[in-house]
Amino acid sequence: MRIKVLGKAHREGTSKKTGREYNFNEIHYLGAARGVEGQAALTQTLDSAQHPYGNIKVGEDYKIEFDNRGYPVVFELITTSR
Secondary structure (H helix, E strand, O other): EEEEEEEEEEEEEOOOOOOOOEEEEEEEEOOOOOOOOEEEEEEEEEOOOOHHHHHHHOEEEEEEOOOOOOOOOEEEEEOOOO
16 A cells, blocks of 8 residues: 655553553554545554654655554655656
8 A cells, every 4th residue: 555654753651551552653644544534634553663754755655555453554755666
């Protein structure tokens, strides 16, 4: 699936509920969603070790694919040759 990253955020800290540490990046994009006419504002979390915050480019197109449980298994910048 092709998406355009419209925003990004880094989330890091300790869960108040479980006491576990977390560290991930969040991307924001538009896409299809059940029950939504037109496009929905969507977010997806990415492992910050696999996809460093500084490498995610806002305004660029990416290929993203999900496994059968909805976890991203592919997140790649789409480059166009000119």
